[in-house]
Each structure stands twice: as structure tokens, then as C-alpha cells.
Amino acid sequence: MKKQLIISLKMLGLMTILLGVIYPLIITGVAQLAFPSKANGSLIDIDGTLRGSKLIGQNMDTTIYFTPRPSATKYNTLPSGASNLGLTNRKLHNMVIDRKLTFIRNNKLALDTHIPSDVLFASASGLDPHISPIAAKMQVERIAYARNFTEKQKDLLNVLIDELTETPQFGVLGCTRVNVFMLNLELDKLR
Template identity: 45%
Template sequence: MKNFIVAVKMFLFMSLLTGILYPLAVTVVGQGLFAKQAAGSLVEKDGVLVGSELIAQRFVSDKYFWPRPSAGDYATVASGASNAAPTSVVLKKAVAERQAHGLSGEMLFASGSGLDPHISPEAAKDQMRRIVAARTLSAEKTALVDRLIQEYTEDRQGGLLGEKRVNVLRLNLALDKNL
């Protein structure tokens, strides 16, 4: 009986510590030091919520940069990879369709989460021809698109981790603002 009472007390203590106190402390610190990130890094345009810097969203118009494909159709609840094998007929068909749209490299395959908001600068440059044609841009405006890609390219985290990347939502908002 003594072991049972000790176990119950330990259970209650750990439940209080890990179920209430720790999450509360993390929330308070997060809201205090990283308010924007804790709120979801939401992006507004003219006072209207247009998305989050942290979650990819579908852009279907040829006038915009597209994020990597999503196996879960950009739905946060169903996020994840397709788990299709390299020999999968469905995967081969999807890749062929993406190639027909002029996509190459990383843009042929979904990210692991299906919600990656970034693409590489190379993937952004690969999409320039489509965007320039859809917007019927002059050579001067085409150069501006290239400069926007460079301007919105983020460096490796801390200069060490990951690869250079471009946030698709931010880049598309810049396109609308500058063109």
C-alpha cells in the first residue's frame, strides 16, 4: 500500500509539473520573447490575413511562384509525405505532370511535411520564365523579379544550418507590390 501511495503522489506531481507548469512556462516565455513566432508568424496584406511564413499554401496562378508540391494538398491536419516508392506509378505520373509544367529539381517532389514554405533560390529562378510570360514583363521588370529573388533569399540559419532558401509567400507578396 505504501508503494501505491508513493506512486500516486509521484504521478500527481509529474502531471502538475509536465502537464501544467512546464507548458505554462514555455507559453509565457514564448509569448514574451517570440510573440510573432508564437502567434504563428502570420502575414497580413492591407490589414487582411494572407497566410503564415511557416506554412506553405497553394498558389495555382502562373503569375506566382509555387511552393514545393504537397502530398496532403497543403492541409495542416493531413500533412506528411506520400510515402510513394520510387517505383510507384502514381508518383511517376505526378512527377511527369510537374515536368510538363516546366518544373525541375526539388519542385518535382513533395517535401517531407508537405508544408515547407521555402524553396531554393534555384527553384525560384527556374520558375521565372513562367512568371515573366504570365505577367508579360519587360526586360527591366524581369531583372526586377531576379533582384526580388536575391533580396528575399534567406541565408543558412546561423550561417551554418540548412541551405539558402526563399519564402514563397513573402516573395509573391513582393511581386504584387513591385509589379
């Protein structure tokens, strides 16, 4: 029995070093060489200022920017996750109604307008930076008005949404989407 215990402890030590130290270092090194931007979080640096990551949504509580999906964690990466409220939960129902009415009011839409679900429900991680192109286009009038855009500039907003629209990966994984963070960065370039 003592012999088996010693063998087990040696295997534990070997596997810990092999799989807990050596393997992660190799994978990290390969990722840094092959995909340095992605390995470092797809960070966006503009004029020496870190603006954010392409992979994480940011709260935009302003009229001059596109608003992202709601987040159960207010885009905090440490406790990322969903609210875990079920579809029959009254609190979730009230939050969705409130989000819908707020979106309709902020964007001056008709009360019977169909609002895409990505504007009403948070993603599973609470960090998703994407919305549907339809949800983005519903915000164009508000942004154009808030920024005093001309009709030509407003048309450029629609073109910008179309240009930044991503298709499903490999044609089947995910859905058509627009990265709100990247869209807002490009929006700031329009003058």
C-alpha cells in the same frame, strides 16, 4: 503494496501538474515575451487581412505567382506529412514525371532542362514554403509574361529573388532557399 500505489498516484498527479500544466505555461509565457511573432505562428497580416504564415506553404495554381513545392496534403496543416511512397513506387514515379512535364510546359522550358528536385518532390511535412533560388528563377519568364512586365520589371523579379534568398542556418543547416509565400507578397508590390 497499497502504500506504493498511493505514492505512485501522488507522483503521477504531481508530475502531471508540473510537466503538463506549469511547465507549458511558463514556456508559452517566455515565448510570448521573447518572440511574440514566432510564438504565434509568424502570421502575416496585411491591411487587417490575415494572408498566411511565413512557415507554411500555400497552393498557387496560377500563372501570375511563383509556385511552391508540391504537397502530399495540399498544404493542409492537420494531416501534414509526406505521401510515404517509396522511390521504387510506380505511383511516385508517375507523379514526378507529371510534375516535371507540367513545370516544363507551364514555364515554357526545353524538355531536356534539369528541373530541381524541390519542384518535383514534396517535403516531409508537405508544408514547406521554400524552393531553391534556381527553381524560382526558372519561373521568372512565365510570371513576367503573365503580368505584362517590361524588361526592367523582369530584371526586378531576379533581384527580388536574390534579396529574399535565405542562406543555410549557421552556414550549415539546410540549403539556400527562397520563401515562396514572402516572394509572392513582394511580387504583388511590383507595378
